[in-house]
Amino acid sequence: MAVELEKILRPVDHPAPPFPPKLMTLASGEELVIRQIDREEIPDILPYVAPLLHVERDYYDIVSARVYAELLGYARHRMQDEYVLVAQIDGELAAIVNGRSMNAEVGVSLHTLALRRGLRIGAHAFAAKMEYHFDFLKQKEVLIVAESPIGFRRWMIEYKLEKRFGTPHELGGVPSWALTKELFDKARDSLVVGRRPVPEALLKKAQAAILPPSNPSKPPVDLLAATRALKDPTGTSLMLQRWTQEGKV
Numbered sequence: 322m323a324v325e326l327e328k329i330l331r332p333v334d335h336p337a338p339p340f341p342p343k344l345m346t347l348a349s350g351e352e353l354v355i356r357q358i359d360r361e362e363i364p365d366i367l368p369y370v371a372p373l374l375h376v377e378r379d380y381y382d383i384v385s386a387r388v389y390a391e392l393l394g395y396a397r398h399r400m401q402d403e404y405v406l407v408a409q410i411d412g413e414l415a416a417i418v419n420g421r422s423m424n425a426e427v428g429v430s431l432h433t434l435a436l437r438r439g440l441r442i443g444a445h446a447f448a449a450k451m452e453y454h455f456d457f458l459k460q461k462e463v464l465i466v467a468e469s470p471i472g473f474r475r476w477m478i479e480y481k482l483e484k485r486f487g488t489p490h491e492l493g494g495v496p497s498w499a500l501t502k503e504l505f506d507k508a509r510d511s512l513v514v515g516r517r518p519v520p521e522a523l524l525k526k527a528q529a530a531i532l533p534p535s536n537p538s539k540p541p542v543d544l545l546a547a548t549r550a551l552k553d554p555t556g557t558s559l560m561l562q563r564w565t566q567e568g569k570v
């Protein structure tokens with residue numbers, strides 16, 4: 322019975338080509354490997370997403386909560402046609418990006434989460450997932466939304482996205498924006514960097530283990546001060562303080 326029910330609950334993914342791993346040199350001189358991960362590696366990255374649930378700054382809280390759910394949705398077969406890419410520096414997790422196919426022609430950008438800041442790693446990882454939609458899945462456009470002002474600047478402004486406001490996005494039903502193949506082609510020279518193939522030693526290092534991020538965004542130490550400073554519209558800082566006192570986190 323349980324097996325029969327699982328067959329109904331579990332969506333069947335359409336066949337999709339893999340994302341060929343990619344390498345790029347960052348402004349710091351470090352090498353960034355971007356590669357696709359499958360379901361077995363999802364448990365390795367969940368512990369690095371969970372702490373960000375309490376970082377209100379730059380909307381890491383809502384983005385990481387949604388990413389966590391989407392990663393579980395992928396690992397536990399509750400999302401259809403999803404893919405996940407990770408960006409790694411010397412094994413260290415530097416960014417996570419994911420998306421899915423709505424149909425053969427339209428892709429859906431889900432999230433971009435940078436775990437190392439200040440090097441445009443999130444921007445590079447986003448470009449890699451757009452490359453996957455256009456060059457490998459051969460889609461015509463990708464529906465995108467931003468949850469944060471930095472995201473808006475990175476995607477809507479830098480790529481000059483088109484409005485698709487009549488189409489609610491899967492993320493909360495908010496109005497969609499679209500990256501078309503034509504817009505992506507225009508951005509290739511300036512925003513899409515990197516090379517293939519990734520040298521075997523670097524790829525093996527990345528595949529061997531996903532190491533913890535060395536300097537992820539952190540919740541403020543003084544939660545009350547943060548509450549005052551940020552006006553804390555969701556009250557999360559105080560809630561977190563209370564949960565800590567109660568020994569729940």
Ligand SMILES: CC(C)(COP(=O)(O)OP(=O)(O)OC[C@H]1O[C@@H](n2cnc3c(N)ncnc32)[C@H](O)[C@@H]1OP(=O)(O)O)[C@@H](O)C(=O)NCCC(=O)NCCS
Binds near residue numbers: 445472
């Ligand atoms: C949006 C995001 C993916 C962009 O990643 P990125 O391209 O690597 O860029 P960074 O986040 O490092 O830097 C963005 C800006 O933040 C600021 N910044 C840089 N380093 C920072 C740091 N260590 N701490 C705080 N802010 C920093 C800079 O002002 C930078 O401005 P710039 O546009 O002039 O470079 C990333 O900010 C992120 O994960 N944000 C939280 C989740 C989110 O909003 N995701 C997108 C949903 S639409």
